[in-house]
Amino acid sequence: MFDCAATVAGVPDQDTLCDLLTAVLDVLSGADLDEVDSAALGAHIALLHRQTQRLQAERLRRLAAHDRRVAWRSAGARSAKEWLSSACGLTRGEAAGQVQTAQQLSELPATSARLAAGEMTLGQARVVTSTASRAPVADRAELDRMAAETVDQGTDTGRLRTAVDDWAHRCDARLLADRREAAYRRRSATFGRGGDGSVTINARMDPLSGEMWLTAMEALSAPAGEADARTPEQRRADAMAELARRGLDSGDLPLVGGQRPHVTVTVDVATLQGLGGGPPPRFDYGGAVCTETARMLACDAAVTRVIMAGVSQPLDVGRASRTVTAAQRRALITRDGCCRGCGAPPGWCVAHHIVHWVNGGATDLANLALLCWTCHDNVHHRGWTLKxxxxxxxxxxxxxxxxxxxISRLRTTPAAPPRTPSPSTRPGGHGGPQGPSRHVRRTDRPP
Ligand SMILES: [Zn+2]
Ligand SMILES: [Zn+2]
Structure with a gap:
């Protein structure tokens, strides 16, 4: 099956061994897994994981040797990073990180040996190399020994990081300060938009900013009782939205274009009434959204009436008026006390119209219910109903x-006592003088 002609004293040469590796993977990936029993499949997964780590280690060992010989120059590249990026289809950042790890590992024999034996993961090795790169050269051997001994005792990445950080602080307190500065320089946040209208967020922060963010996330992403079926990822996404909503509702954000920043949706009255045929509601930044999202926002928002002449010519713009007054909100909080779905405190809540005002429902207590953002979303988009x-x-x-x-927060924890919002303690800013941070621009055709 394999051509092992190119051997020296029975040991195949390096090219033949790499061909063998490829051939073995071809055979494995072509196997019918229905023929393999579950226990064997589990053992294979564990074995492949370990061998994957070993392959990573071997790849980095060869990368370090390739770099030491400056072999990338004869391939026409200007640096090891540029060569690796082109040869392996990596981004420049990924390639730079791998070259750096490879160079550092070549100076850490104990760590390299654990990685090569599959006793340490690449993530654990990176914990060691990132600190070693900043440590004084004379102290690196001690770090290498300490990290290897810690791994030998059977530790996970979190505990290894703690041990390495403790060592770094003992070795030289400036090491952690330098690392913090490096993290600060690399801070970034990027936003993208998916084809389904979703927004993706990718952020990197310095340790303190990250800690503040994680602390806020922890406070806002706890499960709302035993029946909360959201995944941890979904709860964190909801917490991020809640944090943004609170920021907007607080009234403390800087003005944009002379106005308090707020989410604006522009929608035709007929569309808001649920009649088809008109243009879809549109966010100022995000484009078209479904009608029910506009109806949800309109439940408790400032509404401006805009008379249109043609599709894009505003003829007359009316004053913004609030759908729910501060007095009505106070009465609603006194009656409902908390979210009627999950028991979230009033600061998390908006006033939902049982019969929507755009369909003739009155904005009075009998037709309003206090709902947190998540429960309100469930009513408008997922068919939850109020009884x-x-x-x-x-x-x-x-x-x-x-x-x-x-969702059972109502049963598991006592409802928060009703609070009367005031400008100084306004929960979420709903009752404050600033008005809600949601704005509906209602467009009418001229009579
Ligand atoms: Zn709720
Ligand atoms: Zn509503």
Whole structure:
């Protein structure tokens, strides 16, 4: 099957060994896994994981040797990073990181040996190399020994990082300060938009900013009771949205174009009433959204009436008026006390119209219910409904298709006491003088 002609004293040469490796992977990846029993499959996964680590180590060992010989120059590249990026299809940043790790590992024999034996993961090795690169040359051997001994005792990446950080601080307190500065210089945030209208966020922060962010996320992303079916990833995404909403509602953000920053959706009255045929609602930044999102925002927002002449010519712009007044909100908080779906405190909540005002529903207490952002979203987009109990208070019911109980914060923790918002302590800013941070521009055709 394999051509092993090119051997020296029975040991195949390096090219033949690499061909063998490729051939073995070809055979493995072509195998019918239905023929393999589950126990063997599990053992194979563990073995392949370990061998993947070993392959990574060997690749980096060869990369370091290639770099030491400056072999990239004869391939026409200007640096090892440029050569690796082109040869392996990596970004410049990825290639730079790998060249650096390879160079540093070649100076850390104990760490390299653990990596080559599959006893240490590449992530763990990077914990060691990133600190070694900043440590005084004379101290690197000690770090290498300490890290290898820690791994030999059977530790995970988190505990190895703690041990390496402790060592760095003992060795020279400036090491952690330098690392912090490097992280600060590399800080960045990028935003993208998916084809489905979703927004993606990719951020890198210095340790302190990251700690503030993680602390805020922790506070806002706890499960809302046992029946909360959201994944941790979904809860964190909801927490990020909640943090942005609170920032906007606080009224403390700098003005943009002379106005308090707010989410604006522009929507035709007929569309808002649920009639088809018109243009879709549009966000100022994000483009078209579904009608129900506009109706959800319009439940509790400032609304400006714009009379249009033609599709894009505003003829007359009216004053913004609030759909729910501060007095109505205070009365609603006194009656409902908390989110009627999950028990979230009033600072997290908006006023939902049971019968939407655009369909003739009155903005008075009998037609309003206090709902947190998540529960409000469930009502407008996912078919959750409100039922009135004997105290004339509303409770939220999931659609029958979900077949589960409402989110149970109402039952597991006592509801927050009703609070009366004031400008100095306004919860989420809803009751403050600034008005809600959601704005609906309602467009009408001229009569
Ligand atoms: Zn809720
Ligand atoms: Zn609503």
């Amino acid at each position: 009135q109990d004997s105290d004339r208070r509303w409770t939220l019911q999931p659609p029958a298709s979900l077949g589960r109980q409402p």
